[in-house]
Amino acid sequence: xxxxxxxxxxxxxxxxxxxxxxxxxxxxxxxxxxxxxxxxxxxxxxxxxxxxxxxxxxxxxxxxxxxxxxxxxxxxxxxxxxxxxxxxxxxxxxxxxxxxxxxxxxxxxxxxxxxxxxxxxxxxxxxxxxxxxxxxxxxxxxxxxxxxxxxxxxxxxxxxxxxxxxxxxxxxxxxxxxxx
Numbered sequence: 315x316x317x318x319x320x321x322x323x324x325x326x327x328x329x330x331x332x333x334x335x336x337x338x339x340x341x342x343x344x345x346x347x348x349x350x351x352x353x354x355x356x357x358x359x360x361x362x363x364x365x366x367x368x369x370x371x372x373x374x375x376x377x378x379x380x381x382x383x384x385x386x387x388x389x390x391x392x393x394x395x396x397x398x399x400x401x402x403x404x405x406x407x408x409x410x411x412x413x414x415x416x417x418x419x420x421x422x423x424x425x426x427x428x429x430x431x432x433x434x435x436x437x438x439x440x441x442x443x444x445x446x447x448x449x450x451x452x453x454x455x456x457x458x459x460x461x462x463x464x465x466x467x468x469x470x471x472x473x474x475x476x477x478x479x480x481x482x483x484x485x486x487x488x489x490x491x492x493x494x
Contacts, residue, residue: 316401320385324356326466329402329427331395331418332409334365339408339432341367341374342455346408348378349459354466359384359406362398399425404465407431410453416440430461 321327332338340361350357361371361384368386375384390398399405405422409432416436422429423440431437432453441448447470451457464470 330406331362334367339410343408345455346458353463
């Protein structure tokens with residue numbers, strides 16, 4: 315499935331589906347990707363969804379030289395959404411404010427894809443019981459980059475496993491990563 319979606323064998327795929335508006339934190343995630351890309355060269359971010367910030371976010375991606383690492387796919391059907399979730403190593407929920415129930419978090423987990431998210435609203439309530447390292451320290455680009463890089467490099471106690479092509483995340487409890 316990953317090849318069908320245009321990924322190479324060594325790519326580390328991050329998926330984010332959000333309305334492209336300021337409170338969703340996509341600009342912070344794109345800024346974080348500049349650091350993630352230098353730490354994990356095979357890291358790729360797929361952003362699904364549309365909104366008033368799309369042009370601004372595409373410009374930011376170009377300005378940061380991330381054209382080969384960040385892909386905008388626009389709105390996706392429910393069927394394709396499942397494929398994107400399952401192709402990803404992690405889903406990212408970078409919301410800055412007003413995250414209510416956390417539907418995208420639950421959808422991703424239901425598809426077998428672990429989620430990294432900001433400690434805001436429903437996302438924190440859903441992820442914290444699984445593993446504390448699934449939550450970013452805060453919603454800054456630096457915090458996002460730090461945790462994403464640590465998880466993708468395997469220096470976090472929350473590890474990606476892909477037995478027989480599946481995606482899972484160890485749910486053992488542990489201490490948080492040391493601060494940078």
